[in-house]
Amino acid sequence: MPRKTTNRHHRAARRALLAIVPLVLAIAGWQWLQNHPEHNPWAPLDLNDPPGWATRTKLLKLRDNVTECRAVLERSDVAFTVLEPAGEGDCARPDRTQLARYPLAPDTPPVTCPVAAALEIWRRDHVIPAARNILGSEVARIEHLGAFSCRRMYGGPDGPWSEHATANAIDIAAFILEDGRRISVLRDWTGDDPEARFLRAVRDGACTSFATVLSLDYNAAHADHFHFDQDVRWSGVCR
Ligand SMILES: [Zn+2]
Structure with missing residues (x-):
């Protein structure tokens, strides 16, 4: 040739x-x-999947889609009740979703569905493993300081409305372990003992599912609790 x-x-x-x-x-x-649906941005979100690259993006997308958010909870076998809308004006709460089997104490308050979904994934992927690995125990209860509060940020007379005004936020104060120990944000945050490392791990873990996560690292107003919210306007604060 x-x-x-x-x-x-x-x-x-x-x-x-x-x-x-x-x-x-x-x-x-x-x-x-x-x-690997957890890494696939087009796969429907299932909270039973392990956390992946696409999990946070998909969770944050639920912030303005209540219907899809509730479909995610159903698909993931998360038990919840939808309560009647309540409030009016800046404190209107059209989306009141109450988790049925979540270990919040003293009660499980209704929150927005996106907060409920983020709480569920936070508990599964961060709170439970961190308690087992760092503290060698299961978590019996998670104490909170409230979700709904019709007020502006930091309780002032003006300024932007708090995400608490629509129960699109929750303040977490402490963790009760099955062995009886109580790990509190106020008492145990500082230092490098297992309790402090546990609190840091669950604070950091919350950043993968919530839009905003505030602790004492952010300011002194958060000395006794973590603030988690699903603000649709901005995201990325995790301190
Ligand atoms: Zn708060």
Whole structure:
């Protein structure tokens, strides 16, 4: 065969290969995503999946979609009750979702569905493992200081409304372990003992599911609790 023709054949073969390789990689990547829904931004969110690259994005997307949020809770076998809307004006709460089997104490207050979904994933993926690994115990109860409060930020007469005004937030104060220990944000935050490391782990873990997470690292107003919310306007504060 003349040399020119051989070269042409080689070039054609290389072009075909160059066209096929990306296709094969794309198909392999797509199949991998099908088997790893937690990393797949197009897969429906299921809170039973392990946490993945797409989890936070999907959770934050629920902030302005109550219908999809409740579908996620149902799909994930999270028991909840939908309460009648309440309040009016800046403190209107059209979305009051109450988790039925969540260990909040002294009660389980209704919150927005996006807060409920984030609480559930926080408990499963961060609170339970951190308590087991760092403290060697299960968590019996999670004490809170309230979700709904019709007020502006920091209780002032003006300024932006708090996310608590619509129960789109919750303040977490302490954790009661099954062995009886009580880990409190106020008493145990500072230092490097297991209690302090546990609190840091669950604070950091909350940042993967909530839009805003505030602790004593943010300001002194958070010395006795963590503030978690799902503000749709901004995100990324985690201190
Ligand atoms: Zn708060």
